[in-house]
Amino acid sequence: MAKVKLKKRNISIAIGCVVVLVVLIIGLFRWKQTLDYQKTFEYRLENHGYSEEDTAYLIEKLDEKELEKLLEKEADENIPKFMKESYYLKKNLEKYLAYYQENPEKSLSDVVAIINVRANEDWYTDPVEADTSKENLLLVNKFHQLSKDFEAPDLEKVKNWYAYGDDPMLRKEAYEKFIDLFNAAKEDGLTIIISSAYRDYEYQDKLYNDYLIQLGQKKTDEVAARPGFSEHQTGLTVDVTTYGANTETFETFEEFTWLQNHAHEYGFILRYPKDKEYLTGYGYESWHYRYVGVEAATYIYEHNITFDEYYAYFVEGDA
Ligand SMILES: [Zn+2]
Secondary structure (H helix, E strand, C coil), X not given: XXXXXXXXXXXXHHXXXXXXXXXXXXXXXXXXXXXXXXXXXXXXXXXXXXXXXXXXXXXXXXXXXXXXXXXHCCCCCHHHXXXXXXXXXXXXXXXXXXXXXXXXXXXXXXXXXXHHCCCCCCCCCCCEECCHHHHHHCCCECCEECCCCCCCCCEEECCHHHEXXXXXXXXXHHHHHHHHHHHHHHHCCCCCEEEECCCCHHHHHHHHHHHHXXXXXXXXXXXXXXXXXXXXXXXXXXXXXXXXXXXXXXXXXXXXXXXXXXXXXXXXXECCCCCCHHHHCCCCCCCEEEEXXXXXXXXXXXXXXXXHHHHHHHHHCCC
16 A cells, blocks of 8 residues: 555656646746747837837838848837838938928928939039930939030931021930921921020030029029030930910910820920929929930829939939
8 A cells, every 4th residue: 555655656746847847848938939039120129119010011121231220220100101102212211301300391202302302402512423324314403414525425407397496406316206206296286396405515604604694693593504504415305396485385385285295205204394393403394305215204204203303213223
Protein backbone atom coordinates (compact mmCIF):
# COMPACT_ATOMS: atom_id res chain seq x y z
CA MET A 1 0.00 0.00 0.00
CA ALA A 2 2.73 2.44 1.02
CA LYS A 3 4.56 1.75 -2.20
CA VAL A 4 1.53 2.57 -4.32
CA LYS A 5 1.03 5.86 -2.45
CA LEU A 6 4.66 6.81 -3.04
CA LYS A 7 4.34 6.07 -6.72
CA LYS A 8 1.20 8.22 -6.97
CA ARG A 9 2.99 11.10 -5.26
CA ASN A 10 5.90 10.89 -7.65
CA ILE A 11 3.55 11.00 -10.59
CA SER A 12 1.81 14.06 -9.14
CA ILE A 13 5.13 15.85 -8.69
CA ALA A 14 6.16 14.94 -12.23
CA ILE A 15 2.86 16.27 -13.66
CA GLY A 16 3.20 19.40 -11.57
CA CYS A 17 6.70 19.98 -12.92
CA VAL A 18 5.53 19.52 -16.50
CA VAL A 19 2.65 21.96 -15.99
CA VAL A 20 4.96 24.56 -14.51
CA LEU A 21 7.37 24.08 -17.36
CA VAL A 22 4.67 24.38 -20.00
CA VAL A 23 3.29 27.54 -18.40
CA LEU A 24 6.79 28.94 -18.25
CA ILE A 25 7.45 28.14 -21.88
CA ILE A 26 4.16 29.70 -22.96
CA GLY A 27 4.94 32.76 -20.87
CA LEU A 28 8.39 33.12 -22.36
CA PHE A 29 6.99 32.65 -25.83
CA ARG A 30 4.34 35.33 -25.26
CA TRP A 31 6.92 37.66 -23.81
CA LYS A 32 9.16 37.17 -26.82
CA GLN A 33 6.18 37.74 -29.11
CA THR A 34 5.38 41.02 -27.40
CA LEU A 35 8.97 42.12 -27.63
CA ASP A 36 9.03 41.24 -31.33
CA TYR A 37 5.78 43.04 -31.94
CA GLN A 38 7.06 46.17 -30.27
CA LYS A 39 9.86 46.22 -32.80
CA THR A 40 7.47 46.21 -35.76
CA PHE A 41 6.67 49.41 -37.64
CA GLU A 42 3.01 48.67 -37.06
CA TYR A 43 3.44 48.98 -33.30
CA ARG A 44 5.92 51.83 -33.47
CA LEU A 45 3.89 53.97 -35.87
CA GLU A 46 0.67 53.52 -33.94
CA ASN A 47 2.47 54.15 -30.68
CA HIS A 48 3.96 57.27 -32.29
CA GLY A 49 0.49 58.65 -32.96
CA TYR A 50 -0.55 57.42 -36.40
CA SER A 51 -3.98 55.91 -36.85
CA GLU A 52 -4.35 52.26 -37.78
CA GLU A 53 -5.33 53.21 -41.32
CA ASP A 54 -2.45 55.66 -41.78
CA THR A 55 -0.03 53.13 -40.33
CA ALA A 56 -1.07 50.50 -42.85
CA TYR A 57 -0.76 53.05 -45.68
CA LEU A 58 2.70 54.26 -44.58
CA ILE A 59 4.02 50.70 -44.28
CA GLU A 60 2.74 49.90 -47.74
CA LYS A 61 4.28 53.00 -49.33
CA LEU A 62 7.60 53.50 -47.56
CA ASP A 63 10.70 51.37 -47.24
CA GLU A 64 12.40 50.65 -43.91
CA LYS A 65 14.80 53.54 -44.15
CA GLU A 66 12.02 55.98 -44.90
CA LEU A 67 9.91 54.65 -42.06
CA GLU A 68 12.80 55.06 -39.61
CA LYS A 69 13.22 58.63 -40.80
CA LEU A 70 9.52 59.26 -40.40
CA LEU A 71 9.66 58.02 -36.81
CA GLU A 72 12.32 60.57 -36.01
CA LYS A 73 9.77 63.31 -36.64
CA GLU A 74 6.63 64.12 -34.73
CA ALA A 75 3.60 62.28 -36.07
CA ASP A 76 1.72 64.39 -38.61
CA GLU A 77 -1.54 63.22 -40.13
CA ASN A 78 -0.88 65.48 -43.13
CA ILE A 79 2.03 63.32 -44.23
CA PRO A 80 -0.04 60.37 -45.47
CA LYS A 81 -2.56 62.86 -46.83
CA PHE A 82 0.09 64.55 -48.99
CA MET A 83 1.46 61.18 -50.03
CA LYS A 84 -1.93 60.31 -51.48
CA GLU A 85 -1.92 63.38 -53.74
CA SER A 86 -1.58 62.60 -57.47
CA TYR A 87 1.51 64.73 -58.01
CA TYR A 88 3.21 64.15 -54.67
CA LEU A 89 7.00 64.31 -54.85
CA LYS A 90 8.97 62.82 -52.00
CA LYS A 91 11.66 65.47 -52.23
CA ASN A 92 9.12 68.22 -51.53
CA LEU A 93 7.39 66.77 -48.46
CA GLU A 94 8.96 69.15 -45.94
CA LYS A 95 8.07 72.11 -48.13
CA TYR A 96 4.45 70.96 -48.52
CA LEU A 97 4.09 70.65 -44.75
CA ALA A 98 5.65 74.02 -44.02
CA TYR A 99 3.68 75.81 -46.73
CA TYR A 100 0.42 74.16 -45.68
CA GLN A 101 0.97 75.22 -42.11
CA GLU A 102 1.26 78.82 -43.25
CA ASN A 103 -1.61 78.50 -45.74
CA PRO A 104 -4.17 76.16 -44.16
CA GLU A 105 -6.95 77.58 -46.34
CA LYS A 106 -5.39 76.05 -49.44
CA SER A 107 -6.29 72.59 -50.68
CA LEU A 108 -3.65 69.88 -50.48
CA SER A 109 -3.53 69.50 -54.25
CA ASP A 110 -2.98 73.23 -54.62
CA VAL A 111 -0.16 73.11 -52.10
CA VAL A 112 1.48 70.27 -54.02
CA ALA A 113 1.12 72.12 -57.33
CA ILE A 114 2.45 75.39 -55.91
CA ILE A 115 5.50 73.79 -54.30
CA ASN A 116 6.24 71.54 -57.29
CA VAL A 117 6.44 74.51 -59.65
CA ARG A 118 8.05 76.77 -57.02
CA ALA A 119 5.18 79.26 -57.25
CA ASN A 120 5.60 79.94 -53.52
CA GLU A 121 8.83 81.78 -54.38
CA ASP A 122 9.15 85.18 -56.00
CA TRP A 123 9.22 84.86 -59.77
CA TYR A 124 12.68 84.90 -61.33
CA THR A 125 14.39 83.93 -58.06
CA ASP A 126 17.44 81.68 -58.63
CA PRO A 127 16.44 80.50 -62.09
CA VAL A 128 18.02 77.31 -63.39
CA GLU A 129 19.18 76.73 -66.92
CA ALA A 130 16.43 75.23 -69.07
CA ASP A 131 17.19 71.64 -70.05
CA THR A 132 17.36 71.85 -73.82
CA SER A 133 17.87 68.08 -74.13
CA LYS A 134 14.17 67.62 -73.36
CA GLU A 135 13.22 68.54 -76.92
CA ASN A 136 9.43 68.99 -77.17
CA LEU A 137 9.19 69.00 -73.40
CA LEU A 138 11.71 71.80 -72.97
CA LEU A 139 10.37 73.95 -70.14
CA VAL A 140 10.92 77.67 -70.17
CA ASN A 141 9.20 79.62 -67.42
CA LYS A 142 10.07 82.17 -64.76
CA PHE A 143 12.44 79.70 -63.08
CA HIS A 144 13.84 78.01 -66.20
CA GLN A 145 15.93 80.18 -68.43
CA LEU A 146 17.39 79.82 -71.91
CA SER A 147 20.83 81.19 -72.50
CA LYS A 148 21.41 84.15 -74.74
CA ASP A 149 23.03 81.95 -77.37
CA PHE A 150 20.44 79.21 -77.42
CA GLU A 151 19.22 78.72 -80.93
CA ALA A 152 16.26 76.47 -81.51
CA PRO A 153 17.29 73.74 -83.94
CA ASP A 154 15.53 72.82 -87.22
CA LEU A 155 13.63 76.08 -87.46
CA GLU A 156 11.53 76.40 -90.57
CA LYS A 157 9.91 79.41 -92.16
CA VAL A 158 6.15 79.36 -91.85
CA LYS A 159 4.43 79.93 -95.17
CA ASN A 160 2.33 83.06 -95.57
CA TRP A 161 -0.72 80.88 -95.98
CA TYR A 162 -0.58 80.05 -92.28
CA ALA A 163 0.68 83.28 -90.82
CA TYR A 164 0.57 87.03 -90.60
CA GLY A 165 3.69 89.12 -90.54
CA ASP A 166 7.06 88.54 -92.05
CA ASP A 167 8.33 85.01 -91.98
CA PRO A 168 7.69 83.65 -88.54
CA MET A 169 9.62 80.47 -87.80
CA LEU A 170 8.82 77.24 -85.96
CA ARG A 171 10.64 74.01 -85.23
CA LYS A 172 10.00 71.38 -87.90
CA GLU A 173 7.77 68.97 -85.94
CA ALA A 174 5.73 71.75 -84.35
CA TYR A 175 5.26 73.34 -87.75
CA GLU A 176 4.10 70.08 -89.36
CA LYS A 177 1.65 69.49 -86.52
CA PHE A 178 0.41 73.05 -86.78
CA ILE A 179 -0.33 72.48 -90.46
CA ASP A 180 -2.42 69.42 -89.51
CA LEU A 181 -4.23 71.51 -86.95
CA PHE A 182 -4.77 74.33 -89.43
CA ASN A 183 -6.22 71.93 -92.01
CA ALA A 184 -8.52 70.24 -89.50
CA ALA A 185 -9.87 73.61 -88.37
CA LYS A 186 -10.28 74.62 -91.99
CA GLU A 187 -12.41 71.55 -92.60
CA ASP A 188 -14.66 72.78 -89.83
CA GLY A 189 -14.86 76.14 -91.60
CA LEU A 190 -12.44 77.94 -89.27
CA THR A 191 -9.16 79.77 -89.82
CA ILE A 192 -6.40 79.75 -87.24
CA ILE A 193 -3.54 82.03 -88.20
CA ILE A 194 -0.14 82.35 -86.60
CA SER A 195 0.56 85.92 -85.54
CA SER A 196 3.89 85.23 -83.82
CA ALA A 197 6.12 82.21 -83.38
CA TYR A 198 9.86 81.96 -82.79
CA ARG A 199 11.46 85.01 -81.19
CA ASP A 200 15.16 85.14 -80.48
CA TYR A 201 16.75 86.54 -77.36
CA GLU A 202 17.48 89.94 -78.88
CA TYR A 203 13.90 90.35 -80.04
CA GLN A 204 12.55 89.55 -76.57
CA ASP A 205 15.13 91.83 -75.03
CA LYS A 206 13.91 94.72 -77.13
CA LEU A 207 10.23 93.85 -76.60
CA TYR A 208 10.69 93.63 -72.85
CA ASN A 209 12.60 96.88 -72.64
CA ASP A 210 10.04 98.73 -74.75
CA TYR A 211 7.34 97.62 -72.32
CA LEU A 212 9.55 98.53 -69.41
CA ILE A 213 9.74 102.15 -70.55
CA GLN A 214 5.97 102.33 -71.02
CA LEU A 215 4.71 100.31 -68.07
CA GLY A 216 7.40 99.95 -65.45
CA GLN A 217 8.80 96.73 -64.01
CA LYS A 218 5.78 95.28 -62.21
CA LYS A 219 3.27 95.65 -65.02
CA THR A 220 5.82 94.62 -67.64
CA ASP A 221 6.56 91.38 -65.80
CA GLU A 222 2.86 90.60 -65.91
CA VAL A 223 2.58 90.91 -69.67
CA ALA A 224 6.00 90.08 -71.10
CA ALA A 225 8.69 87.54 -70.37
CA ARG A 226 12.16 88.74 -69.54
CA PRO A 227 14.70 87.92 -72.25
CA GLY A 228 15.81 84.28 -71.92
CA PHE A 229 12.55 83.44 -70.17
CA SER A 230 10.26 83.62 -73.18
CA GLU A 231 8.79 80.40 -74.43
CA HIS A 232 8.83 81.87 -77.90
CA GLN A 233 12.60 81.38 -77.92
CA THR A 234 12.06 77.59 -77.95
CA GLY A 235 10.60 77.65 -81.47
CA LEU A 236 7.75 75.51 -80.11
CA THR A 237 5.30 78.29 -79.40
CA VAL A 238 2.70 80.12 -81.44
CA ASP A 239 0.47 83.07 -80.85
CA VAL A 240 -2.61 82.67 -82.98
CA THR A 241 -5.49 84.76 -84.16
CA THR A 242 -8.25 84.75 -86.76
CA TYR A 243 -9.92 87.22 -89.09
CA GLY A 244 -11.16 90.22 -87.19
CA ALA A 245 -9.79 89.13 -83.81
CA ASN A 246 -7.20 90.62 -81.52
CA THR A 247 -5.68 89.26 -78.34
CA GLU A 248 -8.52 90.65 -76.25
CA THR A 249 -11.35 89.29 -78.40
CA PHE A 250 -9.87 86.03 -79.63
CA GLU A 251 -11.53 83.97 -76.91
CA THR A 252 -14.97 85.05 -78.15
CA PHE A 253 -14.33 83.50 -81.57
CA GLU A 254 -15.24 79.97 -82.61
CA GLU A 255 -11.62 79.36 -83.45
CA PHE A 256 -10.80 79.62 -79.77
CA THR A 257 -13.50 77.15 -78.79
CA TRP A 258 -12.25 74.78 -81.47
CA LEU A 259 -8.72 75.01 -80.07
CA GLN A 260 -10.04 74.36 -76.57
CA ASN A 261 -11.42 71.04 -77.79
CA HIS A 262 -8.85 69.98 -80.35
CA ALA A 263 -5.44 71.62 -79.86
CA HIS A 264 -4.18 68.64 -77.81
CA GLU A 265 -4.94 66.23 -80.65
CA TYR A 266 -2.14 67.96 -82.54
CA GLY A 267 0.19 68.23 -79.57
CA PHE A 268 -0.59 71.84 -78.62
CA ILE A 269 -1.76 73.18 -75.27
CA LEU A 270 -3.15 76.47 -74.08
CA ARG A 271 -0.07 77.44 -72.12
CA TYR A 272 -1.40 80.14 -69.80
CA PRO A 273 -4.94 79.16 -68.84
CA LYS A 274 -7.44 81.20 -66.91
CA ASP A 275 -7.23 80.81 -63.12
CA LYS A 276 -3.74 79.31 -63.31
CA GLU A 277 -1.79 82.54 -63.13
CA TYR A 278 -0.63 81.61 -59.65
CA LEU A 279 1.14 78.59 -61.13
CA THR A 280 2.37 79.87 -64.49
CA GLY A 281 3.24 83.40 -63.45
CA TYR A 282 1.40 84.71 -66.50
CA GLY A 283 -2.02 86.20 -66.98
CA TYR A 284 -4.50 84.26 -69.07
CA GLU A 285 -3.54 84.23 -72.76
CA SER A 286 -6.22 82.73 -74.98
CA TRP A 287 -3.94 83.09 -78.01
CA HIS A 288 -0.68 81.53 -76.81
CA TYR A 289 -0.20 77.80 -77.58
CA ARG A 290 2.73 75.59 -76.93
CA TYR A 291 3.74 72.42 -78.77
CA VAL A 292 4.62 69.60 -76.34
CA GLY A 293 3.74 66.55 -78.46
CA VAL A 294 0.46 64.66 -78.54
CA GLU A 295 1.06 62.44 -75.50
CA ALA A 296 1.89 65.23 -73.06
CA ALA A 297 -0.71 67.58 -74.56
CA THR A 298 -3.43 64.95 -74.16
CA TYR A 299 -2.46 64.26 -70.57
CA ILE A 300 -2.37 67.97 -69.73
CA TYR A 301 -5.74 68.50 -71.41
CA GLU A 302 -7.41 65.54 -69.73
CA HIS A 303 -6.09 66.31 -66.27
CA ASN A 304 -6.47 70.07 -66.49
CA ILE A 305 -2.97 70.83 -65.26
CA THR A 306 -0.38 73.30 -66.51
CA PHE A 307 2.76 72.34 -68.41
CA ASP A 308 4.77 73.57 -65.42
CA GLU A 309 3.09 70.98 -63.18
CA TYR A 310 3.45 68.27 -65.82
CA TYR A 311 7.15 68.98 -66.17
CA ALA A 312 7.80 69.06 -62.42
CA TYR A 313 6.20 65.67 -61.94
CA PHE A 314 6.80 63.70 -65.11
CA VAL A 315 10.05 65.17 -66.43
CA GLU A 316 11.96 66.30 -63.33
CA GLY A 317 10.26 63.94 -60.90
CA ASP A 318 11.91 63.05 -57.63
CA ALA A 319 15.45 63.11 -58.97
ZN1 LIG B 1 2.92 84.23 -76.90
